[in-house]
Amino acid sequence: MSDVDLIEATKVLRDEVLDTAEHGDRDPPGAEVFDALIRALEVGGESVPGLDLQLHDGITRRLAWGDSEEAVLADAEMVFDRLMIAIERALRDPADRMVLIEAATQVAVTVARVVSLAAVARAARDRAARLREELAQRQLKEVLERQRSSIVRLELETKGSLP
Amino acid sequence: MSPPPGVRVAGDSHVGKVRTANEDSLVVDAARGLYAVLDGMGGASAGDLASQTARDAIVDFVVQRRLTMEPRALLEAAIQAGCTAVWNCAQLSRERHGMGTTVVACLLIDATRAVIGHVGDSRAYLLRGGRLQALTRDHTIVEELVDRGLLSPEEAERHPYKNVLSRNLGAKPDTKVDLLDVELRPGDRLLLCSDGLYGYASTEAIQYLLGSGDAPNQVARDLIDLALRGGGGDNVSTLVIEAPPAAPSSTQVVRTSGAVAWWQLRQRFMHVAREGGLADNPICRGLDPEEALDLVGLSLCEAIFHDLEKSTGVNVWTFAQNLAGGWFARSGEWAPLRALMDILVRAARTVVDEIRTLEPSLGFLLDVAVSRALVVAELAIGGLLAERLREVDSDLIQLHAAVMDTIDQPSLDSDDTPKFVDSPTIPFLRPDRPVTNSGINAELVSAIEKTLTIARARTSPRAELLRQILVALETIATDTSGNFASAVLAARELYGVRSVDDAGIMPLFDALDQARIITAASVHQITATDALRAKTLGAISAAHQRLVSAMTGLVLEAVAPFSERLREVQAETVALRDRVAHAEGKRAQLERKFATTIDQSQPWEQRGTTESEW
Numbered sequence: 001m002s003d004v005d006l007i008e009a010t011k012v013l014r015d016e017v018l019d020t021a022e023h024g025d026r027d028p029p030g031a032e033v034f035d036a037l038i039r040a041l042e043v044g045g046e047s048v049p050g051l052d053l054q055l056h057d058g059i060t061r062r063l064a065w066g067d068s069e070e071a072v073l074a075d076a077e078m079v080f081d082r083l084m085i086a087i088e089r090a091l092r093d094p095a096d097r098m099v100l101i102e103a104a105t106q107v108a109v110t111v112a113r114v115v116s117l118a119a120v121a122r123a124a125r126d127r128a129a130r131l132r133e134e135l136a137q138r139q140l141k142e143v144l145e146r147q148r149s150s151i152v153r154l155e156l157e158t159k160g161s162l163p
Numbered sequence: 164m165s166p167p168p169g170v171r172v173a174g175d176s177h178v179g180k181v182r183t184a185n186e187d188s189l190v191v192d193a194a195r196g197l198y199a200v201l202d203g204m205g206g207a208s209a210g211d212l213a214s215q216t217a218r219d220a221i222v223d224f225v226v227q228r229r230l231t232m233e234p235r236a237l238l239e240a241a242i243q244a245g246c247t248a249v250w251n252c253a254q255l256s257r258e259r260h261g262m263g264t265t266v267v268a269c270l271l272i273d274a275t276r277a278v279i280g281h282v283g284d285s286r287a288y289l290l291r292g293g294r295l296q297a298l299t300r301d302h303t304i305v306e307e308l309v310d311r312g313l314l315s316p317e318e319a320e321r322h323p324y325k326n327v328l329s330r331n332l333g334a335k336p337d338t339k340v341d342l343l344d345v346e347l348r349p350g351d352r353l354l355l356c357s358d359g360l361y362g363y364a365s366t367e368a369i370q371y372l373l374g375s376g377d378a379p380n381q382v383a384r385d386l387i388d389l390a391l392r393g394g395g396g397d398n399v400s401t402l403v404i405e406a407p408p409a410a411p412s413s414t415q416v417v418r419t420s421g422a423v424a425w426w427q428l429r430q431r432f433m434h435v436a437r438e439g440g441l442a443d444n445p446i447c448r449g450l451d452p453e454e455a456l457d458l459v460g461l462s463l464c465e466a467i468f469h470d471l472e473k474s475t476g477v478n479v480w481t482f483a484q485n486l487a488g489g490w491f492a493r494s495g496e497w498a499p500l501r502a503l504m505d506i507l508v509r510a511a512r513t514v515v516d517e518i519r520t521l522e523p524s525l526g527f528l529l530d531v532a533v534s535r536a537l538v539v540a541e542l543a544i545g546g547l548l549a550e551r552l553r554e555v556d557s558d559l560i561q562l563h564a565a566v567m568d569t570i571d572q573p574s575l576d577s578d579d580t581p582k583f584v585d586s587p588t589i590p591f592l593r594p595d596r597p598v599t600n601s602g603i604n605a606e607l608v609s610a611i612e613k614t615l616t617i618a619r620a621r622t623s624p625r626a627e628l629l630r631q632i633l634v635a636l637e638t639i640a641t642d643t644s645g646n647f648a649s650a651v652l653a654a655r656e657l658y659g660v661r662s663v664d665d666a667g668i669m670p671l672f673d674a675l676d677q678a679r680i681i682t683a684a685s686v687h688q689i690t691a692t693d694a695l696r697a698k699t700l701g702a703i704s705a706a707h708q709r710l711v712s713a714m715t716g717l718v719l720e721a722v723a724p725f726s727e728r729l730r731e732v733q734a735e736t737v738a739l740r741d742r743v744a745h746a747e748g749k750r751a752q753l754e755r756k757f758a759t760t761i762d763q764s765q766p767w768e769q770r771g772t773t774e775s776e777w
Contacts (some may be wrong), residue, residue: 069719073712080708084701094697101697102683105704109679112711113672116718123663123722126729133732140739147746154753158760 006096007041013090017082030075032058033111037083040103052110059114069115076111080104169407170274172198173380177387179359180395186210187357187400188218188264196271197225200400202285202357204331205262213249213264217332220248221268235342238270238280242332242340246282249333263333267299267355274407277353279343283331286361288369289345290352295370298343298353302330326358349409352379356386359399363390367625379403413528414474421529422471424522428514429464435510436460444506445499446490459486463507467536471529476539483543491551500544508537610691610699611640617685618678628670631657632678632710639706650706654713663721675711682707 014020018028036055062072083104091097172193178185186203188211199221203214224241232240245266253259265283272278279287284301300306305325308314319325330338345353352373361369364386372385383401390399411419433456441460442452450458466478490500515533519526615637622629635653642649661667686700 070716073715073719077708077712080705084705088701094693097697098686098700101700101704102679105679105683105707108704108708109672109676109711112675112715113669116668116672116715117665119715119719119722120664120668123725126722126725130725130729130732133729133736137732137736137739140736140743144739144743144746147743147750150750151746151753154750154757158753158757 006099007038009091009096010038010041010100013083013086016086017079019082029071030079032062033076033079033107034083036107036110037079037103040106041100052107055107055110056114059111060118063118069119073112073115076108076115080108168274170271171379171405172403173378173383174198174200174355174400174402175380175383175387176398176400177359177391177395179398180391182398184211185398186214187359187398188214189400189402190218190222190268191402192222192225195225195229196277197222197268198271198355198402198404199266199268200285200355200357200402201264201266201332202283202359202398202400203262203264205259205333209253209259209262210264212252212259213262213333216248216252217245217264217266220245221266225270234270234272234278235344238268238278239340239342242266242268242280242282243337246332246338247336250336253333261334263328263331265302265328265331265357269353269355269404271404275347277345277347277404279345279353280340282338282340283328284326285355285357287343288354288356288373290354290370290373291348293370293374295366295373298345299341302328302341304329347406349406351406352382353404353406354386355402355404357398357400359395359397360386360390360401362397363393363395363399373403379405416525417528417532418472418474420525421532422468424518424525425464425471425514425529425533426468428517429461429468431517432464432510432514433460435513436506439506439509441503441506444503446486446495446503459503460507460510463511463540467511467533470536470539471532476536479536479539480543483540484547487544487547491547497548504540504544511537606695607698607702608641610689610695611702612637613689614682614686614699614703615640617688618681621681621685626674626677628657628674629677629681632674633682635710636678636682636703636706639710640702642706650709650713651716654710654717657710658714658717661721663718663725668718671714672711675707675714679704679707 014034018030018034020028032055035058036052039052039054059072063069084101087097087100087104091100172191174189174191176185176187176189188201188203190197190199190201192198199218201214201218203210203212203217205213221241221244224244225237228237228240245264249262249264253262265281265285267279267281267283267285267287269287270278270280279298281287281299282302284303285299286301287298289296289298303325304327305314305319305322307329309316309319314322332338347353354369354373368389369386372382372389375382375385377385380403383403386401386403387399437452437456437460441447442450442455444455447455447459463479463482466482469478470476486503487500511533515526515530518529615633619630619633622633624630635650635657639650639653657671661671682703683700686696686703689696689699691699
């Protein structure tokens with residue numbers, strides 16, 4: 001491996017990879033992915049897959065603010081693709097490139113895992129909500145039935161009471 | 164009944180590490196196709212006596228009745244005879260009371276059919292397509308309780324009486340024999356064994372050894388070693404029966420007999436080529452006739468031979484490219500090359516026809532294979548011609564550009580008619596457009612393949628999902644189309660049918676993570692420059708990323724119906740609420756009307772005091 005400080009060298013690529021100029025002061029899409037990449041490089045070696053809690057938080061926050069899972073995934077893909085191009089250009093030492101590629105792949109898999117987990121959790125919530133809705137529908141149907149019988153009875157009573 | 168041709172059988176027995184006497188017996192009677200394993204029981208040497216008595220009675224019965232009884236009835240009656248013999252033997256002495264034996268026997272009818280009969284807990288297994296399946300169910304009390312639904316399989320596994328037999332030969336004068344007809348396929352292996360094997364070896368290990376491809380005698384010995392390594396607490400007996408392998412495929416026939424037959428007739432090929440005037444062809448000008456025959460005729464003959472042997476076309480392709488390339492490089496014309504090819508094709512056809520006369524079926528297969536080789540040669544020459552055309556096209560374009568530079572044509576600039584360069588003759592001959600997608604180079608493809616081969620070798624055979632992912636990665640990484648459609652296809656195949664919850668989805672991502680780690684480690688093991696390694700890892704990682712994204716896309720696709728269904732149900736609830744509100748309004752209206760009616764029916768002074776009962 002070269003003497004280049006890989007983390008610093010990667011941080012330099014941030015603007016290029018995230019295209020920050022397009023997004024002004026706001027966090028550009030995919031920022032959480034790039035930050036996770038830096039953390040993965042800082043940790044070094046092999047971390048436990050999927051245990052980057054900050055990445056979890058970042059993605060969950062985006063989903064909570066209304067971004068779709070597809071959008072989060074597409075941003076991660078974009079970051080990965082741009083990073084691959086940037087690596088090819090910016091890093092001379094193949095060993096440095098390999099470290100960065102490994103970290104990027106790890107982050108890509110983790111993003112996919114977190115997004116899938118979020119989607120599955122959403123499906124579970126939707127399933128539970130549907131059950132609640134169906135329960136409410138059953139109660140509403142019972143109320144409706146009672147109302148119908150009241151209406152029929154009232155109509156009969158009214159007719160019977162007319163002089 | 165004679166021994167079926169091609170069937171290989173071997174058996175072995177061992178006393179084990181704990182017992183002092185071997186109470187198992189084997190029957191290996193190839194002449195009658197009778198094979199059996201018997202496991203005797205009973206103290207004071209009664210166990211080995213029981214298994215030997217039953218063995219002898221069964222063999223005698225089959226020898227005497229094999230011509231008069233059909234196989235299924237024959238085997239059943241033989242085992243019954245064995246039972247009666249053991250029972251009678253036990254009655255002769257008080258010490259032998261309670262002796263008995265299990266039996267699992269196989270009667271081979273021919274190479275494709277067999278009958279299995281068994282009593283007790285000796286087992287028969289079938290290995291087909293690398294998978295082991297048990298053909299028999301043990302006759303134990305616990306198994307029968309499971310069959311009746313009184314015990315669960317898990318309870319049975321822990322039951323203290325799980326080894327107590329419910330049936331054996333010798334406990335009664337006769338017994339019930341379970342029979343099974345087995346249809347054997349080429350390469351199938353039957354295993355008959357006593358409980359000394361499966362009690363001390365895992366099913367996976369038995370499957371591995373039986374499917375190892377070693378000869379049956381070696382497998383029988385290896386299985387015994389396996390049981391001994393597992394403790395060897397009982398006598399252990401194994402008997403392996405292997406059905407004959409499938410007839411060789413047409414490809415194998417061409418690769419062996421076809422290639423040899425072709426090579427044996429090479430002199431005939433040379434003779435026809437000589438007679439056809441090969442040495443007089445302009446391409447061979449300057450060469451001695453025999454030298455020309457050797458250089459051209461024999462080279463093609465040899466190239467076809469090697470291609471037949473290896474089922475490829477690479478030798479003929481190279482021959483044709485060298486021949487045509489050399490000729491075109493000398494500015495040779497097309498006609499002599501065509502004439503030379505016609506001579507060679509005629510010679511090849513003559514040889515194939517002669518083989519066909521001698522051996523029609525081999526000749527037919529060889530005809531197809533040699534025709535393919537000749538088509539390959541034509542294709543190679545066609546490719547060179549296309550290349551030559553492209554060069555000519557390029558020269559013409561340059562010439563046209565030079566002419567345009569030297570002639571002053573101001574009026575043409577405003578002319579709307581398309582220029583020569585803008586309307587090329589054939590699109591793929593345009594010099595600025597590659598004939599095919601350049602994609603990734605062969606060196607990189609080779610490195611990717613090597614890396615993933617190493618990765619696959621490092622995975623456990625049981626990690627099927629991981630292996631599938633590695634195969635998919637190779638397909639995606641070497642896909643030159645660049646649109647990663649293969650990633651979507653692979654993801655669909657890997658996703659299969661899954662429940663939409665953590666338990667269904669997470670194994671996929673665990674396997675994807677493992678694949679990432681294994682490939683990253685494997686790339687360091689290939690022999691390549693660092694730069695190539697980095698490129699290889701980049702390509703595999705890109706493939707990995709596409710696969711993971713496609714997989715996540717499928718997860719999102721799978722969860723979408725839940726949200727849609729929820730929206731539908733919510734809409735239904737809203738509609739239902741509306742109906743309830745509407746009905747409530749109507750009910751209130753009726754109530755008011757009813758109250759008014761009642762009120763008006765009252766005398767004047769009591770009006771206004773009526774209250775609705777609703």
